[in-house]
Amino acid sequence: MDFILLGPPGAGKGTQAKLMIDKWDIPQVSTGDILRAAVREGTPLGVEAKGFMDRGELVPDRVVIGIIAERLKEKDAAHGFILDGFPRTIPQAEALQEILDGLGRDIDHVISIEVDDEELVTRLTGRRMCKACGESFHVVFNPPVEEGVCDRCKGELYQRDDDREQTIRQRLSVYSEQTRPLIAYYEKQGKLRRIEGTGSIDNIFSRVVKAAGN
Numbered sequence: 001m002d003f004i005l006l007g008p009p010g011a012g013k014g015t016q017a018k019l020m021i022d023k024w025d026i027p028q029v030s031t032g033d034i035l036r037a038a039v040r041e042g043t044p045l046g047v048e049a050k051g052f053m054d055r056g057e058l059v060p061d062r063v064v065i066g067i068i069a070e071r072l073k074e075k076d077a078a079h080g081f082i083l084d085g086f087p088r089t090i091p092q093a094e095a096l097q098e099i100l101d102g103l104g105r106d107i108d109h110v111i112s113i114e115v116d117d118e119e120l121v122t123r124l125t126g127r128r129m130c131k132a133c134g135e136s137f138h139v140v141f142n143p144p145v146e147e148g149v150c151d152r153c154k155g156e157l158y159q160r161d162d163d164r165e166q167t168i169r170q171r172l173s174v175y176s177e178q179t180r181p182l183i184a185y186y187e188k189q190g191k192l193r194r195i196e197g198t199g200s201i202d203n204i205f206s207r208v209v210k211a212a213g214n
């Protein structure tokens with residue numbers, strides 16, 4: 001089971017990834033995590049990546065792809081993996097295909113968790129944090145007893161800048177622009193599985209399982 005997992009911020013991708021890991025006993029391969037691991041372990045590509053990161057530069061595709069290729073050869077990924085945050089572009093998708101061809105395997109399913117933008121805005125802008133103790137609430141899904149006041153310590157609740165509507169809409173639009181070509185690419189290959197990301201966590205997961213054909 002070789003998966004790519006796609007989904008906008010707030011779609012619940014992390015939650016579904018955890019369930020997929022448990023069901024299929026496969027690792028989640030997230031670019032940020034494996035880059036940090038390669039740097040920590042001091043692999044040749046990790047050392048190279050560190051150089052770019054220390055200079056505040058973006059780690060080039062060639063290095064990221066090399067690190068992913070190494071990761072996918074590890075034992076725990078022998079029966080499958082969930083790629084998260086990679087590929088983001090068509091050239092990366094093509095490079096990934098080359099890696100997989102070399103390993104004699106292929107992406108089985110590109111799981112795209114889809115949620116309407118307005119629903120995502122509701123989910124993401126509703127978060128409120130306590131200034132005093134850091135407790136988090138949601139105006140719709142987990143409201144405090146008294147509006148604007150922390151249940152735990154009576155502190156004042158506020159909205160983080162990251163959770164403001166304008167910021168959220170910007171992130172959603174970046175995601176959709178960035179992902180559109182990839183969606184088309186995998187759709188053409190017959191690998192795209194669109195999953196409706198609303199309803200209970202279990203409901204959504206049953207759609208993922210069905211889409212994966214087992």
Ligand SMILES: [Zn+2]
Nearest residue numbers: 130133150153
């Ligand atoms: Zn509090």
